Amino acid sequence: MNDNFQVEERAMLYSKSSAYEVQYLLGRGSFGEVAQCRKYAINENVALKVIRRWHSIEDAKNEEEILKQLKFLNSHLFIIVVWNDSFRYKERYCMEFEKLDISLHEFLQKRNSSSLKLKEIRPIVQQLAIALEFLDDTGIVRGDLKPENIMMVDHVRQPLKIKVINFGLAVNNSAQHTGAFLQTQYYRSPEILLGNDFNGAIDVWSLGCTAAEMLTGNILFPGSDEYDMLRHIILGIGWPPSHLLNAVMFTNEFLYATSREEEPPVWRFKSSNDEEDDAPDEASSSTSVPACQTENGRLSSNEHTPFAGHTAEKKRKRDGKKKHQEDSASQKEEGSSKAVLFLGSSSAKKTGNLNENLKDSINSKHSYGSMHTLWIL
Numbered sequence: 001m002n003d004n005f006q007v008e009e010r011a012m013l014y015s016k017s018s019a020y021e022v023q024y025l026l027g028r029g030s031f032g033e034v035a036q037c038r039k040y041a042i043n044e045n046v047a048l049k050v051i052r053r054w055h056s057i058e059d060a061k062n063e064e065e066i067l068k069q070l071k072f073l074n075s076h077l078f079i080i081v082v083w084n085d086s087f088r089y090k091e092r093y094c095m096e097f098e099k100l101d102i103s104l105h106e107f108l109q110k111r112n113s114s115s116l117k118l119k120e121i122r123p124i125v126q127q128l129a130i131a132l133e134f135l136d137d138t139g140i141v142r143g144d145l146k147p148e149n150i151m152m153v154d155h156v157r158q159p160l161k162i163k164v165i166n167f168g169l170a171v172n173n174s175a176q177h178t179g180a181f182l183q184t185q186y187y188r189s190p191e192i193l194l195g196n197d198f199n200g201a202i203d204v205w206s207l208g209c210t211a212a213e214m215l216t217g218n219i220l221f222p223g224s225d226e227y228d229m230l231r232h233i234i235l236g237i238g239w240p241p242s243h244l245l246n247a248v249m250f251t252n253e254f255l256y257a258t259s260r261e262e263e264p265p266v267w268r269f270k271s272s273n274d275e276e277d278d279a280p281d282e283a284s285s286s287t288s289v290p291a292c293q294t295e296n297g298r299l300s301s302n303e304h305t306p307f308a309g310h311t312a313e314k315k316r317k318r319d320g321k322k323k324h325q326e327d328s329a330s331q332k333e334e335g336s337s338k339a340v341l342f343l344g345s346s347s348a349k350k351t352g353n354l355n356e357n358l359k360d361s362i363n364s365k366h367s368y369g370s371m372h373t374l375w376i377l
């Protein structure tokens with residue numbers, strides 16, 4: 001069979017039930033291209049995700065399995081993209097979705113200020129909370145929430161209507177099984193970074209990061225890697241509770257305890273250059289700038305503020321004792337993660353109890369990553 005199929009204008013694909021004509025490319029992802037196609041059987045436009053042939057068809061099938069389960073649970077009622085059909089064409093695997101408009105990421109880029117007004121953000125967060133509540137109820141599916149995976153249904157109509165695309169299967173709710181695959185780096189929760197068990201709170205974390213990004217136009221925690229992510233988070237909102245640090249799987253990859261005898265241990269950042277006993281408290285370093293304090297414009301991964309080098313660390317070592325005491329004090333402020341969720345717009349008020357239920361539901365997801373939520377009504 002000739003497998004030399006290219007996703008290009010006017011190319012034809014065929015399933016058992018319909019012919020599809022490619023109109024134009026909507027976007028590219030890690031698995032393949034997504035094109036707007038005319039579906040002749042119904043004479044409507046659809047979005048066809050055509051998986052690259054060198055990519056594992058298995059991954060596509062896993063995604064399809066999740067979509068089937070979501071559809072069975074009436075996901076279309078909960079701000080989740082509608083998946084219609086899948087088929088194989090010339091060694092490509094194709095998944096047909098309802099055609100949506102542009103992503104929130106593109107929408108933010110189109111805007112001069114690259115940030116949204118509160119009155120635009122509120123209905124988006126309200127809709128995302130509904131989607132997350134639904135996904136959490138499934139018990140196994142998590143959203144990979146980030147502006148690229150939030151699609152506008154129609155970006156010129158107010159209030160902005162959105163749908164969530166792309167999900168992950170949360171095997172056993174354990175980071176050991178699913179880990180980093182579940183969340184994209186900038187939106188990855190502390191539970192996942194530190195290898196803790198997790199629940200729906202990790203999606204609330206990503207929701208908080210996304211809400212902050214809509215408001216400021218900047219990525220909230222633009223860490224260049226997992227280590228740098230943790231540094232940004234601790235700089236921005238403080239240390240995770242010590243009981244979490246003492247228990248989780250990857251703590252020792254990023255941090256070390258200053259004294260094994262101390263009860264509880266006091267954690268500090270490991271430095272890439274120094275011996276453990278030489279490492280400063282990077283999180284409280286005055287040379288580092290929290291992501292939330294950056295200037296205008298989205299930061300890319302290579303624009304992050306790097307750790308101060310070895311010399312600066314040596315210098316800070318002189319003040320080590322003082323910092324150590326400050327460390328201990330700040331670690332006692334347990335549950336220090338904060339984020340702002342703007343829920344309760346005029347549209348939310350119309351939904352009355354639903355809004356209250358969502359608040360309860362989100363507030364009930366207690367863990368470090370669930371963030372303290374501040375409701376602006």
Ligand SMILES: Nc1ncnc2c1ncn2[C@@H]1O[C@H](COP(=O)(O)OP(=O)(O)OP(=O)(O)O)[C@@H](O)[C@H]1O
Binds near residue numbers: 049097
């Ligand atoms: N239903 C849709 N309607 C319109 N555009 C879409 C739709 N689904 C996806 N797109 C566009 O195609 C792009 C890639 O899609 P998607 O993220 O699903 O691919 P992917 O291969 O799963 O990517 P990744 O795993 O890297 O996120 C999206 O960023 C979006 O711009």
